[in-house]
Amino acid sequence: MVFNSLEFFIFLPTVFVLYWFVFNKHLKAQNLFLLASSYLFYGLWDWRFLSLILLSTIVDYYVAINIDINSEKKIRKRWLWVSVIFNIGLLGFFKYYNFFVDSWVDLFSLLGYQMKSTWTLQVILPVGISFYTFQTMSYSFDVYYKKLKPTRDFLSFAAFVSFFPQLVAGPIERASNLLSQILNKRTFNYDEAVSGLKLILWGLFKKVVIADSIGPIVDDIFSNYSTYPASTLILGVTLFSFQVYGDFSGYSDIAIGTSKLFGVELMSNFKFPNFSRNVAEYWQRWHVSLSTWFRHYVYIPLGGSRGSKLKSVRNICIIFLVSGFWHGANWTFIFWGGFHALAFIPVFLMGRNAIYKDSVVAENSILPSLTEIGQIFLTFTIVTFSRIFFRSNSITDAFGYIDRIFTDLSYSSYNHPMGYRMMDYYILIILFVIYEWMIRKDERSPFKFKSKIFRFIIYAIIILSMLLFYDSSIDRSFIYFQF
Template identity: 35%
Template sequence: MLFNSIQFLIFFVVVTTTYFLIPHRFRWFLLLVASCVFYAAFIPIYLVILFGTIIIDYIAGIQIEKAEGARRKSFLILSLVANIGVLAVFKYYNFFIDNINFLLQQSHITANGLAYLRIALPIGLSFHTFQAMSYTIEVYRRNVPAERNFGIYALYVMFYPQLVAGPIERPQAILHQFYEEKHFEFERVVLGLERMLWGLFKKVVVSDLLSIYVNSIYNHHEANTGLTLLVATYGFAFQIYCDFSGYSDIALGSAQVMGFKLMENFNLPYFSKSVTEFWRRWHISLSSWLRDYLYISLGGNRKGVVKTYRNLMITMLLGGLWHGASWNFVIWGFLNGAYLSLEKMFGVDVKSGSHYSWPYKLLRIFITFHLICFTWVFFRATSFSQAFYIITHIFNPVNFWNLRIQDTGIFASMSLGVVLLLLFEYVYLRKRRLAEITPAYSWKWPLAFSMALIFLIVGFGVSGGDQFIYFQF
């Protein structure tokens, strides 16, 4: 079920209204059933797989808490193997088989080739796998007690606002909230709905319009000039940002309406003055997950300079592979790891740098944005050869200034959306939170803001738009 659909609007109204009408003791069950319905709207059979890992992790958590010594680690390993095993089969099996078959062919070994699995990737598998792994790791580290209520634990993994694309929550941040009685608070509901509208604006007005243009260029990259490829790459940078942060806004807003607080997942990443700062602002729940459970577990920066760079590279390479079973994603992760290592090597300051002049800050933002855009080419391209072609032809002087615009209306609308987004983020969100547009002070501001978003969504949005990009991960 897509957030940008009429089905979700009906689902959200029915579930939220029922949530506040029924007694508190039944609400967790309502949310669990609603989450199952929400996920089953994609591919119902994958509920079986999801509940299979939920049962394993639920039992493993209790056993980890009860056990001592090596037995505790054994149950943790069981949980991790189960989760990573499911991920490996559905997401990486065909990728590895493809590479093995390629090596066999290159080695001139006579073979019919290993068989591929013809199965669809469950929606959001990487997200709820990482969230489930967070639980058993935190229980193992004694940072949170094992959850005894199976329904509550299942809800922790399946909570519908963040089930398929995050944010990836830690158990100590969300489990206790399912036990707390939530009351209807009008101001909180208004703020949640405002955030949902802001996320919907980013998705259907900016991202989905950009996707029409970006797809038309990237899908026919050999027929386009350097400037056209460059503009399409800029377009994808904002497409993926508005698509993913828009999802996060709708997720946080829908949870906020019911009284739940999820972690922030984005914080104006394209205003970053270094790649290190970018990764503290982009997909925060994943970057912090990789830092806490992978980078630090490998030794972090505690075992010397060389091993620090090694740990950074391993973390970002696996972070790239997390996004998809493709060498393009591995290259994307490698580039980000190289950026981070070089910044650490040269001691790049990632703080706000209030003592710097605004031209210098602007220069650093400009450089960081373009470094990130370079990596987005590999993220968006469907093959290495396509990415290589686009990069090598962006600055081709032949007919460089011949910009391809197939539909001037779509181009104008998407340009307007990006301009409005940047203006609002720079003028307002850079210094204050969206929640400050609140009816506690005056009704005119939240009403005007909401009406403006509705006008833009209805007037310029793409109805029946694309699925969210990160659902494939």
């Protein structure tokens, strides 16, 4: 089940009513209903993979308890390794098995030995596996590092792992935030519910109007890149930047808004990354939950930036390469991660990786300075260029796409594959950027304007634009479902 489907718009109000008006008298009953609803939500995609979620839940539930009851460090570490090996093994089999087999065959082919990929399997990638395995692992890590005590309430823990608003594509929540809320009684808050509905509306707009509407253009350009000049290829990857942002941040907004309806606060996952002034700030604003996960559970344990510059650079490279590999079983993602490492390292060496951590661009003015405009443009260009690797089907296609940009410098106007006016899409993107600039100080309040009339005009425009741009022939699944 996806957020932008008719099934979800039947599912959500039904669960909401039962959650607050039938199962609200007892916390265990409410959590049991939440767990059942989450399993139904996921099971409607493919019920067979519910066993993987349940198994991951059971393993980390018992791992955490055994870590806690043992004081000897060696034994605690052994139990931690049980969680790591199980979850990475689960992820590795379903997501990376064929990748490693094919890479092994390719390596032998380069050495002159011809092998067949007879060991590959027709394995379906379970939706959300990259997210919930990391979420359960983080729980075991936090118990190991004594940042929290494990719960003995299996029902609540299972609801934490499978919480349906963020189960499929995050945010990847830590138990200290999400589990602590599930363990405690929740009360309905009208203002928070209204705030949630606004976030859902804004997320749907970004998904339906921004991401889905420009998706066919991006697909056409990347599929036929060898026939287009540089001007069209630059247009294609630029539009992909907006597509993937609208798609993924739209999902996160809907997830956060839906959680608010159930009295749960999730962390912000996107903080207007397109207005970042360097690559380091970009990663503080894009997919925040994943960046935070890698920083806490990989970068810092490796030594972070506490050692020499050389070791810090090594750790940065590891983080970005692993992050790239997390996204998918394809060398394109590893190159994408490596590209970001190369872009991040100069910022780190100049000591500018944290200078924008707690600030908003043009915080006290309406418009950015010329320096800030240059910084934003450069950062957006670097990030957008990297997405050629992210979007391409293979390394060959990625380098072919780049080669065309730098060798075919001719210009020609691009025609929409379905015959629509391209000018409408250019205007749409410009207006979207302007509106996001207006609300850039608070990612959780997309309609925070004093004038009620102005707010209702915005609501009307958004709803009408969704009706106008909605196309039933377009694949409406979210991009990050494949990760």
